[in-house]
Amino acid sequence: MTDTLEPTLHLTPLNDRHVALGARMIDFAGWLMPVQYAGILDEHRAVRERAGLFDLSHMGELFLEGPEAGAALAYALVTNPPALADGRAHYSMIVAPDGGIIDDLIVYRLAADRFLVVANASNARTVSDALAERITGFKAVLDDRSLATALVAIQGPQSVDIVRPLTDVDLDALRYYAIAEGTVAGISALVARTGYTGEDGFEVFVDTDRAVELWDTLMAAGSGAGLAPIGLGARDTLRLEAGMPLYGNELDLTTNPYEANLGRVVKLDKPGDFIGRAALEKVARDGVARRLVGLVMRGRGIARHGYPVVAGARPTGIVTSGTHSPSLGEAIAMAYVATADAEPGTMVDVEIRGQRVPAEVVALPFYQRPR
DSSP, rough: OOOOOOOOOOOOOTTTHHHHTTOOEETTTTEEEESSSOOOOHHHHHHSSOOOEEEESSSEEEEEEEETTTHHHHHHSSSOOGGSSBBBEEEEEEEEETTTTEEEEEEEEETTTEEEEEEEEHHHHHHHHHHHHHHHTSSSSEEEEEGGGEEEEEETTTTTHHGGGBBBBTTTTOTBBBBBEEETEEEEEEOOOOOOOOEEEEEEEEEEGGGGHHHHHHHHTTTGGGEEEOHHHHHHHHHHHTTTBBBBTTTTOOOTTTTOOOOOOTTTTSSSOOTTTTHHHHHHHHOEEEEEEEEEESSSSOOOOTOOEEEETTTEEEEEEEEEEEETEEEEEEEEEGGGGTTTTTTTEEEEEEEEEEEEEESSSSOOOOO
């Protein structure tokens, strides 16, 4: 007889900081992560109104280098990374041969022959293995530095003013979806103007042994501006308001990019073949039977993941994510519905604990930051 051992959770290098701040910790994708500190509502508002600091060290960081690194990624992914200028990034996906989404990614071009692919924590190993297999035959080397890299994000309207005195990166010249090498708080870092909140801000990549120093310096620098630590709970409400998909909810192997209204990322006009091309060409040609839409509840109740959506007497789809929006003051959701019911203004019902609650289909995103 043998004992069954529970799998050990990964700890980020900032785990002690989260515990000291009183965070409620949960298992997320095999990592022990903070879900909230002061509370989801307060943390959400901090990011929308001031600034918030996130530990994203559970994400996957995959570096690809070599004379054919760009060509290898063009074959492995649906986008065309060789078209990126040095220092720029784009949103991408890796799909199965049938077009199902393995993961959504951000691809950064660090130099002519060097790229960084950032994968979701739940899929980091899967993406790493798939890339290793797909780049076979190309003059490119994959370096999975996920466990050696820490990622801290600062998001919100005050984030530029907090980071500016701490970095030698020209933040005014750093455009949205751009990345630069430099220092933050004297620490060698990659600084990207990206995020998952709908707000302006930065994602800062450093070696794991410098993460605590970076976190402490940012927290101290932002104290006068109301910078707050933010957990996964508020990260989810923020991204939902911004209409950003979450893998495992809006995206999975049963979903293709066109259904998710992300067909724009599929570059069918790029040269050469790529995995999933034939299947996605067929979808682009034939259309889809369902689409991802936004819903605003017009009756009382919150639509949650998995709740059925009906149109009249017939089922039309299913809710993928839902919450009460702190910014908008109403209940919102994303759902897949039949294409015939996907037009903004269409009225449907969400089944909530046996009751049908009316909801209106709306265009995404729900929230856009003031420019």
